[in-house]
Each structure stands twice: as structure tokens, then as C-alpha cells.
Amino acid sequence: MNKEQYLLYFIMGSNNTDKNPEDALHEAVKGGVTCFQFREKGQDAAEGTAKKELGGRLRKICRKAGIPFIVNDDVDLAMELEADGIHAGQEDTPLVDIKKQCPSSMTVGVSAKTVDEAEQAVQDGADYLGVGPMFATSTKEDAETPVGPGAIRMLRESGLSIPIVGIGGIDTDNAESVMEAGADGVSVISAVSRADDIQQAAGKLREVLR
Numbered sequence: 001m002n003k004e005q006y007l008l009y010f011i012m013g014s015n016n017t018d019k020n021p022e023d024a025l026h027e028a029v030k031g032g033v034t035c036f037q038f039r040e041k042g043q044d045a046a047e048g049t050a051k052k053e054l055g056g057r058l059r060k061i062c063r064k065a066g067i068p069f070i071v072n073d074d075v076d077l078a079m080e081l082e083a084d085g086i087h088a089g090q091e092d093t094p095l096v097d098i099k100k101q102c103p104s105s106m107t108v109g110v111s112a113k114t115v116d117e118a119e120q121a122v123q124d125g126a127d128y129l130g131v132g133p134m135f136a137t138s139t140k141e142d143a144e145t146p147v148g149p150g151a152i153r154m155l156r157e158s159g160l161s162i163p164i165v166g167i168g169g170i171d172t173d174n175a176e177s178v179m180e181a182g183a184d185g186v187s188v189i190s191a192v193s194r195a196d197d198i199q200q201a202a203g204k205l206r207e208v209l210r
């Protein structure tokens with residue numbers, strides 16, 4: 001993936017929207033999201049065959065739209081759906097194990113909050129970092145205390161040039177502060193997935209990010 005593809009990194013699972021997930025993704029793509037992560041996790045998330053079949057339908061939409069399709073946590077599912085990438089949280093499968101199982105073409109992202117975590121991830125071969133939560137969020141039940149855009153600035157000042165997306169509570173009012181701190185993009189769930197007009201919400205974010 002090139003850096004521009006991280007600009008508006010949409011993440012969604014069926015429990016992040018009241019709409020049909022496929023319709024929601026179609027609208028987000030029309031609105032201008034540049035990358036999608038399938039994150040089917042938490043309360044009322046689909047599992048097993050239902051999760052795989054939903055993933056397959058969303059994968060098709062991304063392939064048609066020409067945007068990267070990334071799977072959260074689940075390496076087997078990422079391989080089965082021929083995903084372009086996988087995202088590993090700090091508590092998930094260690095990066096070295098993921099890299100062993102996945103083709104080298106697979107983009108691998110890691111959540112990181114501190115310089116140590118970030119440097120370890122870079123050493124382990126991460127392609128991008130997700131840093132957050134930037135601001136308060138109700139989407140991730142166990143989200144930790146917000147670190148703010150300053151955490152990204154700190155990583156940049158420590159000399160890291162790896163692609164970084166901020167995540168957590170990001171919307172049109174605060175997205176710019178994340179980019180100014182040195183992010184290559186912003187990752188959003190509810191600002192888009194919970195909007196009445198998803199295409200418009202994605203479009204407005206793109207205008208702020210441009």
C-alpha cells in the first residue's frame with residue numbers, strides 16, 4: 001500500500017451500523033474512503049460462517065472499488081478472503097507469527113501507543129501503525145485513556161517515518177489536528193458508519209483531509 005491509501009481509513013463491522021453493511025460500505029466508498037478494514041468484533045458481532053460470508057461480500061465491494069481490504073485480527077480469515085492486509089492489535093497474534101503465515105505481499109498493521117511499542121513493531125516488519133485512541137470513543141468497549149494527537153507527534157519526533165493513522169473518536173472537527181500531528185491518515189468507525197448519510201459523512205471528512 002502507498003501512503004496516500006491511508007488518508008481516510010474506514011473500519012466497520014455489522015455491529016457498527018444499523019444499515020445493511022454492504023450498503024454502508026458502498027456509500028462510504030462513494031463518499032471517498034481510501035481503505036477499508038473489516039472488523040467484526042464485540043457485542044452482536046457475526047461469527048463463523050456468517051462472518052466469513054459477510055467478509056466475502058465486503059471484500060468484493062473493495063476489489064470492485066479498487067481500495068485495499070484489510071481484516072482485523074483474524075489471520076485465517078484474511079488468508080481465506082485474499083485480503084490485501086491484516087491489522088493486529090497489541091493483544092493479538094504476535095507480528096512475527098503473522099508474517100510467517102502471510103504472503104509477503106500482505107500489508108500488516110499494528111496498534112501502537114508508545115515509542116517502544118512502535119519501534120518494536122517497525123523492527124518486526126509492520127507496514128503501518130494505528131495510534132490511539134486519539135479522543136474519547138464509545139465504539140471500542142475496552143478503549144484505553146485517549147492519548148491525543150500528541151502521541152503521533154512524539155512518534156514522529158522520535159524519528160519514525162512509517163505510515164501512521166490516528167484512530168479513536170475522530171470526526172470532521174478534530175481530523176485536521178491528527179494530520180497536523182504527522183499522521184498519514186485518519187481511521188474512523190462511527191463518524192461514518194453511524195451517519196444518516198454515510199456518503200456525505202465520508203465526503204465531508206475527505207474535504208477536511210484533502
Ligand SMILES: Cc1ncsc1CCOP(=O)(O)O
Pocket residue numbers: 132133134136137138139140143167168169170187188189190191
Ligand atoms: C478500534 C479502535 N481502536 C482504538 S479506538 C477504536 C474505535 C474507533 O471507533 P470510532 O472511530 O467510532 O471512535
Ligand SMILES: C=C1C=NC(C(F)(F)F)=NC1=N
Pocket residue numbers: 009011037039072087089109110111129130131165166167187
Ligand atoms: C485497534 C485498531 C487500531 N488501529 C487500527 C488502524 F486504524 F487500522 F490502524 N485498527 C484497529 N483495529
